[in-house]
Amino acid sequence: MAAKKTINQGVEWNYSPALESTSHVKLKSKYDLYIDGKWVKPQSKKYFKTINPANEDVLAEVAHANEKDVDLAVKAARKAYRNVWSKMAPSERAKYIYRIARLMQERARELAVIESLDAGKVIRESRDVDVPLACNHFFYYAGWADKLEYAFPNRKVEALGVAGQIIPWNFPLLMAAWKIAPALAAGNTVVLKPAETTPLTALKLAEIIHDAGLPSGVVNIVTGYGDTGASIVNHPDVDKIAFTGSTGVGKIIQKAIAGTHKKSTLELGGKSANIIMDDAPIDQAVEGIVNGIFFNQGHVCCAGSRLFVQEGVAEKVIEKLKHRMDSLIVGDPLDKNTDIGAINSKDQLDIINGYVKIGNAEGAEMYQPKCKLPKSGFYCPPTLFMDVAQSSRLVQEEIFGPVLTIQTFRTVDEVLQKANNTPFGLAAGIWTDKGSRIFNLTTKLRAGVIWANTYNKFDPTSPFGGYKESGFGREGGLQGLGAYLKMN
DSSP states (O other), rough: EEEEEETTSSOOOOOOOOOOTTTOOOOOOOEEETTTTTOOOOOOEEEEEEEEETTOOOOOOEOOHHHHHHHHHHHHHHIIIIIITSSSSSHHHHHHHHHHHHHHHHHHHHHHHHHHHHHOOOHHHHIIIHHHHHHHHHHHHHHTTTTTHSSSSOOOEEEEEEEEEEEEEEEEEEEEEEEEHHHHHHOEEEEOOOOOOOOOHHHHHHHHHTTTOTTSEEEEOOOSSHHHHHHHOOOOOOEEEEEEHHHHHHHHHHHHHHHHSSSEEEEEEOOOOEOOTTOOOHHHHHHHHHHHHGGGGGGGTTTOEEEEEEHHHHHHHHHHHHHHHHHHOOOOBBBBOSSSHHHSSSHHHHHHHHHHHHHHHHTTEEEEEOOOOOOOSOOOOOOOEOOOHHHHHHHHSOOOSEEEEEESSSSSSHHHHHHHHHSESEEEEEEEOOOOHHHHHHSOOOEEEEEESSSSSOOOSBBBBEEEETTESSSSSHHHHTTTTEEE
């Protein structure tokens, strides 16, 4: 079926599909656990199915690790830490990390397609954002592995030991790279659990790690549901917990490790403000709004889901935004024409649709472009809600989907008060022509990451993390490296 694009003049254009090939992708029908350098059948003897959210086809069966499986993985990681990884010269560790990055680059096309198949994200984003950034994180931390004394001068640094890592479903491969690369560079070994709905790129990364010749047990990948993650968190021989996911689960983890020796970093939810001042470059800002909320179907913890527009330009911005939304194509993630792919799961689609109903019940004005959604799979059209109250659940709660709320403001003080009036503090965006306004706002916004005249730009050299219920600790940059070290 041809993808469709509608423009305001009422003309509907048909585009021929430009599908990315899947012929080069090699997926097993069944995946076991990767423990101690080997593929191990789960002691639970249980497997679960991972599906393609774009069409609900089963992609593979994946092992469900239980407490005994996690214990086996932690013991393998501890043995590798004591006997091999901690004794290895840092320059040699760097070579392994660099080799992983190069093999990821060589298999980038396969990784990108698997990411789109398993997660529902559009191939352009998997190909141009997720996979290159994941590779760059390994390259970046490979460079730091033998320079820790320069990274933290006048400090005595040493590895923590075994890192337990739990990653979400919105950026599966990238989050694995964010976690594994700095842990290895700091001299730790790893037990990682990917999200149950998107385990395939982590398992493909296990194949790459194996092919790179990384010593057995240095990286172990165990798949499963929340009980598998809980077994990692509660294991007494894990020294560090790194978690990216919901604020609710983050609170459970923090309670579970309270009073233990475990260090932790928690990168949690967000409800980020995207602020358009009256002197902003409007067309550029509209593209930034679209990128801020509709990138990856809105499955972004730092998504610019709360739009604040200064009254003088509000009408113009909203008109241009609606016009731009009319051109967005919702459809097959593997089609290079597609702008918005599939929602990751039926459960998440139900959550998003629930919030849409809440917005309508609260009396907010809703706008959705006219677009045909595929008959199978999980899809949601890009959605705006205008005339929303600051107290609205749409404004206060993380939706994690392509839903944007719009509020107007008159003064800088007003927008600061509204933007900071949230339990979250992960990110923010500012659009203005004046540098003085940028510096003024950035010093007063309570957010860990703030973009100026852009949005959703990431770099391995730059730390990422939040305040308040968005978690604590940083990933990326030297700060992300320090999170895996003891420093005296």
